[in-house]
Amino acid sequence: MTFSHEPATPPVPERNPTGYDVSMQVEFHDYGVFLPEIDLWLDSTAPQRATWISHGHRDHARGRHERVLGTSTTLRFYRMRLTVEPQDREPEEFPLEFGETLDWNGALLTAYPAGHILGAAQLLVTYKGERLVYTGDVKLRPPLAGVTAVTVPCDRLIIESTFGLPIYRLLSREEARERIVRFARECLAEQSIPAFIGYALGRGQEIVSILCEAGIRTAVHGAIARFIPIYEEAGYRFPGWEAYDARETAGKALVIVPTHGSGLKARGRNIRIAYVSGWAALSNARARSGAEELIPYSDHSDFDELLDMVTHSGARHIDLVHGYTEPFSRILMKRGFEARGHRAGAGTNVEDAEG
Numbered sequence: 073m074t075f076s077h078e079p080a081t082p083p084v085p086e087r088n089p090t091g092y093d094v095s096m097q098v099e100f101h102d103y104g105v106f107l108p109e110i111d112l113w114l115d116s117t118a119p120q121r122a123t124w125i126s127h128g129h130r131d132h133a134r135g136r137h138e139r140v141l142g143t144s145t146t147l148r149f150y151r152m153r154l155t156v157e158p159q160d161r162e163p164e165e166f167p168l169e170f171g172e173t174l175d176w177n178g179a180l181l182t183a184y185p186a187g188h189i190l191g192a193a194q195l196l197v198t199y200k201g202e203r204l205v206y207t208g209d210v211k212l213r214p215p216l217a218g219v220t221a222v223t224v225p226c227d228r229l230i231i232e233s234t235f236g237l238p239i240y241r242l243l244s245r246e247e248a249r250e251r252i253v254r255f256a257r258e259c260l261a262e263q264s265i266p267a268f269i270g271y272a273l274g275r276g277q278e279i280v281s282i283l284c285e286a287g288i289r290t291a292v293h294g295a296i297a298r299f300i301p302i303y304e305e306a307g308y309r310f311p312g313w314e315a316y317d318a319r320e321t322a323g324k325a326l327v328i329v330p331t332h333g334s335g336l337k338a339r340g341r342n343i344r345i346a347y348v349s350g351w352a353a354l355s356n357a358r359a360r361s362g363a364e365e366l367i368p369y370s371d372h373s374d375f376d377e378l379l380d381m382v383t384h385s386g387a388r389h390i391d392l393v394h395g396y397t398e399p400f401s402r403i404l405m406k407r408g409f410e411a412r413g414h415r416a417g418a419g420t421n422v423e424d425a426e427g
């Protein structure tokens with residue numbers, strides 16, 4: 073698959089060979105991370121004067137801010153989620169594409185791919201000679217749809233830790249593709265209906281793309297279908313996808329959102345459910361999801377990828393947000409890193425987060 077408007081991975085800066093203390097001020101709040109010296113929030117979910125939006129998931133792209141920064145794709149997702157009343161001022165947009173740099177209150181901001189969902193970006197903040205990287209949600213392995221992430225050398229790294237426990241080892245995109253197609257074909261061969269549970273933005277489109285490319289008739293729930301045109305504009309193909317209609321499901325694979333899974337089962341049709349998520353790696357995933365087929369594939373890094381990013385960033389301070397922040401910080405400290413877990417952002421109820 074190729075991208076039409078997201079450029080190739082930009083080159084990353086050299087590591088800084090001279091050691092010094094990291095002094096840039098960073099505040100961690102429940103609703104986001106704040107850089108007071110340059111008056112910029114990172115993924116604030118409460119309205120602010122200015123915030124960087126790392127990607128289009130609902131727990132990051134929200135709040136009626138005065139100024140918003142992000143890739144143009146992310147800003148489109150943000151606008152789709154935003155309700156602007158007639159009396160409200162429209163947020164002022166500052167698009168920043170991969171490899172581009174913007175001067176912001178004395179700092180240089182550069183965007184790098186995060187490999188998470190379409191448009192997802194990491195932000196490098198260079199201020200008074202120091203380099204801080206905020207990854208947002210990130211995945212190091214090549215995604216099915218999106219630009220592969222890079223590890224950006226820095227002095228301080230703020231990284232998510234959704235899957236920051238060694239039990240999380242997730243499938244590669246090739247393994248996930250093979251498992252999804254095989255399950256769909258098995259079900260259809262025995263006249264049952266395969267239903268794949270994926271999140272509305274990101275995983276959902278990846279599953280639809282795999283099934284369509286394999287020539288399998290695929291019906292797509294509206295919450296997933298509404299984002300397909302943006303993926304198509306970016307160069308992804310979904311040949312022959314159909315809108316989901318509960319009365320016409322025979323001979324098709326269904327791609328639905330998690331909240332729709334229990335309703336499907338209740339219909340009593342010969343439906344077999346597959347759960348495509350990093351949470352499928354949990355021992356109680358079958359009971360939690362009600363699915364018989366568990367496919368541990370995610371748009372987040374698994375444990376080894378997180379360790380890889382932390383190690384190769386060269387950062388001397390590691391801040392963890394989202395997911396298993398406390399246990400992962402202890403793991404990092406045992407390995408000699410200076411690491412701290414924070415409650416910033418959503419996902420404090422770890423296993424209910426999108427994963």
Ligand SMILES: [Zn+2]
Pocket residue numbers: 127129188209426
């Ligand atoms: Zn996300």
